[in-house]
Amino acid sequence: MSSSSGSGARLLPGGPVAQRVLAEVAASVVALRAAGVTPALATVLVGDDDASAGYIRIKQRQADGLGFASPHVHLPASASQADLRAVLADLNADRGVHGVLVQHPIPVGLDYDRALAEVDPDKDVDGMHPVNMGRLALGLPGPLPCTPAGIEALLAFHQVPVAGREVVVLGRGATLGRPLAMLLAQKRPTANAAVTVVHTGVADWPRYTRRAEILVAAAGVPGIVRPEHVRPGAVVVGGGVRYEGRRLLPDVDESCARVAGAITPRVGGVGPTTVAMLFRNAVEAARRQSGLG
Ligand SMILES: NC(=O)c1ccc[n+]([C@@H]2O[C@H](COP(=O)([O-])OP(=O)(O)OC[C@H]3O[C@@H](n4cnc5c(N)ncnc54)[C@H](OP(=O)(O)O)[C@@H]3O)[C@@H](O)[C@H]2O)c1
Numbered sequence: 682m683s684s685s686s687g688s689g690a691r692l693l694p695g696g697p698v699a700q701r702v703l704a705e706v707a708a709s710v711v712a713l714r715a716a717g718v719t720p721a722l723a724t725v726l727v728g729d730d731d732a733s734a735g736y737i738r739i740k741q742r743q744a745d746g747l748g749f750a751s752p753h754v755h756l757p758a759s760a761s762q763a764d765l766r767a768v769l770a771d772l773n774a775d776r777g778v779h780g781v782l783v784q785h786p787i788p789v790g791l792d793y794d795r796a797l798a799e800v801d802p803d804k805d806v807d808g809m810h811p812v813n814m815g816r817l818a819l820g821l822p823g824p825l826p827c828t829p830a831g832i833e834a835l836l837a838f839h840q841v842p843v844a845g846r847e848v849v850v851l852g853r854g855a856t857l858g859r860p861l862a863m864l865l866a867q868k869r870p871t872a873n874a875a876v877t878v879v880h881t882g883v884a885d886w887p888r889y890t891r892r893a894e895i896l897v898a899a900a901g902v903p904g905i906v907r908p909e910h911v912r913p914g915a916v917v918v919g920g921g922v923r924y925e926g927r928r929l930l931p932d933v934d935e936s937c938a939r940v941a942g943a944i945t946p947r948v949g950g951v952g953p954t955t956v957a958m959l960f961r962n963a964v965e966a967a968r969r970q971s972g973l974g
Pocket residue numbers: 828851852853854855856857858859879880881882886899900901902905919920921922923951952953955
C-alpha cells in the first residue's frame with residue numbers, strides 16, 4: 682500500500698485513496714441510476730483562460746466516466762456578475778442538476794466569493810459555501826471542503842492514527858488550513874485530534890511544528906517546511922503548493938523525508954484526493970436531493 686521515499690520515510694500517496702473513493706462514487710452512481718436518478722454535476726466556466734478550460738475538461742471527462750451527466754455553461758470573459766448570478770440561479774432551480782462547480786479563477790472584475798455564495802449550499806460540491814463552512818463549524822452534515830476532507834481520507838487510508846494526537850497546521854487559509862483544523866478536531870474516529878494552527882502571527886511557528894506528530898503544510902510558500910521544522914518520525918502532509926507556470930512548488934522541502942516517519946509525495950499526494958472528494962460531494966448531493974441519501 683505504501684512505499685518508501687528513498688530517505689527512510691514511508692510514502693503516503695493520494696492515488697490509491699482517490700481510486701477507492703471514486704470506486705465508491707461509481708457504485709453510488711450505478712445505484713442512483715437504477716433508482717431512476719441520473720446524478721448531474723454542472724460546471725461553469727467564465728472567460729477563456731486555457732488552464733481553467735483544461736481543468737474543466739478533465740473534470741467533465743472524469744464525471745462522464747463515473748456516469749454523471751455533466752452539463753456545462755461557458756460565459757464569455759465580458760460576462761457581468763449579474764450574468765453569472767442568472768446562470769447560477771437557473772442551475773439552482775434545475776431539479777435535474779445536483780451539483781454546481783464554478784471554475785476558479787474567474788475574470789478580474791468578477792467576485793468569485795459572491796458567486797460561490799449564490800450557489801445553492803446543497804449543490805455546492807466544493808464544500809466552500811459560507812453555509813457549508815458554518816455546518817462544518819457546527820458539526821452538522823453537509824458537503825465538506827474537498828482538500829481538508831481529502832487529507833482526512835488520506836490519513837485514514839494509510840492507517841495513520843489521528844485521534845488523540847498532536848496535529849499542527851501551518852496556515853489558516855479559508856481553503857485548507859482553517860477548515861482542516863475544524864475537521865480534524867471533530868469527534869470522529871478518523872479525527873479527534875489536538876489541533877494547533879500557526880500562521881504569520883506566530884513568529885516562532887517552528888516551536889509548534891517541531892512538536893507535531895502530524896504536520897500539515899498549508900501555507901502556499903514553496904519550501905517553507907524544512908527538516909529542522911519536523912519532529913523526527915512525524916507524519917508530514919504537503920497541502921500547500923504554488924504554481925510557477927506549470928512548475929509545482931510545494932511547501933514541504935523534499936529533504937524533510939530524511940526526518941519524517943511518513944510523508945506525502947511531492948506529486949500525487951493531496952491533489953488526487955481533492956478531486957475525488959469533489960465527486961463524492963456531487964454523488965452525495967444527488968442522493969440527498971433525490972431522497973435516497
Ligand atoms: N493540493 C491541493 O489540492 C490544494 C487544494 C487547495 C489549496 N491548496 C493549497 O493550499 C495552500 C493554502 O491555501 P489557502 O487558500 O487555504 O490559504 P491562503 O489563503 O493562501 O493562506 C495561506 C496561509 O498560510 C500562512 N502563511 C503564509 N506565509 C507564511 C509564513 N511565512 N509563515 C507562517 N504562515 C504563513 C498565512 O498566514 P496569515 O493568515 O497570517 O496571512 C495564511 O494563513 C495554497 O498553497 C493552495 O494552493 C492545495
